[in-house]
Amino acid sequence: MLDSLSDGFMSIDRSWRFTYLNHTAERYLQQARQNLLGRDIWQCYPDLVDSGYYRVYQHTAATGLPGRHTDYYAPLDTWFEARSFAHDDGITVLFRDVTREHEHAAQLEFEASHDYLTGLANRRKCMEALSHAVAEAVSPGFTHGATLAVLFIDLDHFKEVNDAFGHAVGDELLRGFAKRLLAIPEPAFFAARVGGDEFVLLLRDTAESAAEAFAHAVLSELAVPFEVWGRSISLSASIGIALLREVPDSAEALLSHADTAMYAAKSSGRFQVRAYDGALDRGMRDRLALRMDLREAFAANQFELHFQPEVALTDGSPIGAEALLRWRHPERGLLTPDAFLDVLLDSPYEGVLVEWLLNAVCQHIRAWRRLGVSVPRISLNLSARQLLGEGLADRILHIARAHDVSPAMLDIEVTEDSLVSDIEQATSVLAALKQAGIFTSLDDFGSGYSSLSYLVRLPIDTLKIDKSFVRALVDSEKASAVIRGIVGLARSLGMNTIAEGVECQSQAEELKDAGCDFIQGYLVSRPLDSEAFAEFMLRR
Template identity: 40%
Template sequence: MTGSYSQSLVAISLLVAMLASYTALDMAGRLATAEGRVARWWLAGGAAAMGLGIWSMHFIAMLAFKLPIPVGYDLAITLYSLAVSIGASAYALWLVSRPSLPLQRLAAGAVLMGLGIAAMHYLGMAAMRMQPGIDYHPGWFAASIAVAIGAAGAALWIAFRLRVEQRNTVRLRILASLVMGLAIVGMHYTGMAAARFPAGSVCGAVGSGGIDPRWLAVLVIVTTLATLGIALVASLFDRQMRVRTGLLADSLAHANDKLIQAALHDPLTQLPNRMLLQDRIEQAIEKAQRRQQSVAVMFCDLDGFKAVNDAYGHQLGDRLLVAVAQRVGAQLRPQDTLARLGGDEFVIVLAIDAPDDAAVVAERVIAAASEPFVLDAAELQVTASLGIALYPDDAGDERELMAHADAAMYHTKETGRNGYTFFIPSMQLSANRQLRLLQDLRKAIARNELLLHYQPKFPAADAPATGAEALLRWQHPELGLLAPDVFIPIAERSGLILPIGDWVLDQACAQLRAWHDGGHSDWTMAVNLSPLQFASPALLDSVRSVLERHRIDPARLTLEITETTAMKDVEASLAILNDLTAMGVHIAIDDFGTGYSSLLYLKRMPATELKIDRAFVHDLERNDEDAAIVSSIIALGRTLQLQVVAEGVETQAQRDYLSELGCDQLQGYHLGRPMDAEEFLRKVG
């Protein structure tokens, strides 16, 4: 008895085989990258999808085969064949998800999987329950088993190679699916060629609980396409999630790199900052210990940078710092470190064999820094003062090296600038004094060693004092009364200026409250803000809190900032000043005339006072240029409707001259020296 094939169903069977192969390849890729419970779910889902695909291809091909007798299929045997297909698929997916696939394992897997596919095929044939039974041609039967094993081996090798080489592109998978689909279909039709149906055979599955072929066709096609579709959609969704997760991970890694860069590098020059510099010095010391070498730490400060800043503004000053960093960096080796501490202070760290090596580098740096810089058609000239400390000769750790290099640099400044100095023990006294002052300053507030003196402010006309300016002093237990120029630079470099500034503001307002309660309700108080304090995010809350705590009318408090501080970042300064004036506080621009101001920005600043620097007042009577500057500042103040205050009035002649020029208020030793609160009340009140 001879059968025939439906060409359309044969084509469908090939398409299903290819789709099943593509799904299997995709699942293999998912399974190889999954772990734990997720891997088990992918294995179960992939085995079900792949097994159902192979099995459905077999039954669609069976349905394509037509005999001249009614045909049906036993349900139980049909399900057994499906189970065998799923089991073989699970084994195949597990095998290709292993880290390696040696030839011996590939051969064993091909045999087992091939036998599983063959068993699925011949169980499906047995589901027809032909009577008499199907007679198989030995040669074709053996050929079908060989084709099954070969197809299985090819499928395993292709799936593993695509996964290992990570070439999971759509084109490669489609090509691989075509090869695998043809191999699976070839096995089936080879097996069908082996089957011989004797004349007069009857299908025992017809009419005895078997499945009608038409319903089986619909069931198989719908179920298979749905299962494979769901599997592919799930895989596509998983791929998209992995891509998004990968992008998110890359984004987070990039953001983390930026945060690390910002935390460890200077934002202007991109050089290592103080934190990273400390680590670099410690690493250099460790290497020097292992290699029996020395380490040189050079503290570098630019001479004349402030003059450039004042003359040309901070934007050009910042560009100059970047240019200096690039030029100095070009003089160093890749393994050397150039860091910026802030302002115009740089530090160089290098491994050396002898002190002369450090001297050679220092001379190159000084020569490079002294060459003119041309920025925006302006020729700028600065020089460099260096201090050098050596490990292990001068210090044994990072902290001492930095302190000694700093002390040597200050010695260079004091002895003419534009050069370098090696640290010597006699400089240690100065370095130790600075370190000791810093340590004592940390405890000064808690020990009540800080105190305020008050210098009276008088109207230019001979009239009573209108208030005072609070000036900080330190009553050191051993060194006596220290002026602010001794310890304020240390406080600013260490960051202690912030708590000290808050203390000054609180004490000054407390004293003003006491004076108001004592009958001097018209007195005002002026308090200086350091650059760090002015830039602090907590400034507004601190001022608001202290005014409320001491019940001070904001109009009675004047906050003084230097012209240089105000012009450093004009837009940021304007925002802070506007917030302060909105609170009702008055603003004074201190040391006016010594910095670089733009009249455009100055008229936007909500200041109430301009304070003429004492340097212009000192030679006022003998220097026509100073007199012209003072007169211009007073005229500018009147135009902008600002009060003009002159500092440093030391003689009656200066007082008379400033009064004639139209100055509004005066301060100076001639009118009243800074004094404690009791003396102030006794002399002024």
């Protein structure tokens, strides 16, 4: 009957010698019973001494009380659950192999506490680890100063990568980034993925300078392009740092501070590292307030366009204007994009903005036409996500036709960094715009990822020379040489050139000598509201 049991069964006398083993016990212990009977269990299995099993068996033999213990027994590479019972001659043990159950439970626990995609800890595990680290840091013996650093990492423009290449490529990039994180050798750290493209790192016993150095090491890892499915894709990140400086700081507060610092890094131009300080909270409160005001802004028609004229250098005749977004906030007054654009582009209203801009520009053109004002062309700026969105050319044509506006009166301005995220898609979109009769300009040329390799492929009509070169014209011969080079390059590619930020006559003369076609800036006019712009055009 005992040999038929699925559990191992063994009896041990008061001298700890085996007196009986069933067939299952032989299999579990990997020994025939004749090799064990009459022998001391602690001599046969010395690794049991001082183990949990040892203590339970000794307690049962001494008190007569049943015992139970589950543990991993390394020599047999097995998890056993053992139950011990006393009798007159010693003890009896029933035991079974629970390795599969334990591994299954461990797998469930791992899945509940780790990110399925990267294998890093998830948000729940991150908060447990952070809470434990904070509790240790503020325990008796804690000394003031930075002992724990939290790094909050957010990958820049990652949604655009998913939109451009698909989520499968995005997943591979996340896995690749996690591997690179774990490969950074020093110092030891805890890593978690707490959101779609958000990661948190915990560094113990570190100072702010060391934490910042580590953050820059992370950015260096990202600077090397990822090779995914035959594509070479570059990523960047914004990193916020919060340090436990004094008691009492909670895990939630530290994570919130690091998150706030990350948003500050993102607002500073991305691919940045920022450490938290109290002033950032005020900035985040302002940012949150503006975000909450956005819905009312669209509903109450608080957004408006101002227009900065562009004129020919030869005779000062107007060739168009750049439409500039303004927010007439009921409490803060007239806001320029520097104050709100990053909030708007990170909000659900970004898609609404494209439709609003196109409709507003076309409405102004139609209104000026009724006043007898002839406007050659109005340009408007689009972000990378807006440019690479589905069916941009068709959307513009539909809106232009609805307002009886020629597509040739519209000029879409894009920046270099909005193109390099997906040069193939950008080329296709710009070609569709050109096919529809819509003009395109490359804004801030020379300030970003200037590359002749993609410039020759893009169907661009106009290069807008960045104002930093124009500002340097008076004092720098090199700036003049660069502008002449840009003008010559544009001319050889069949493009026009517009210099931005022209503020004085000497700059205009230098640009004219360099062969630049058009200028824009305070020398010509400040940005004007619709009525003032109409008057400017009539005067010219």
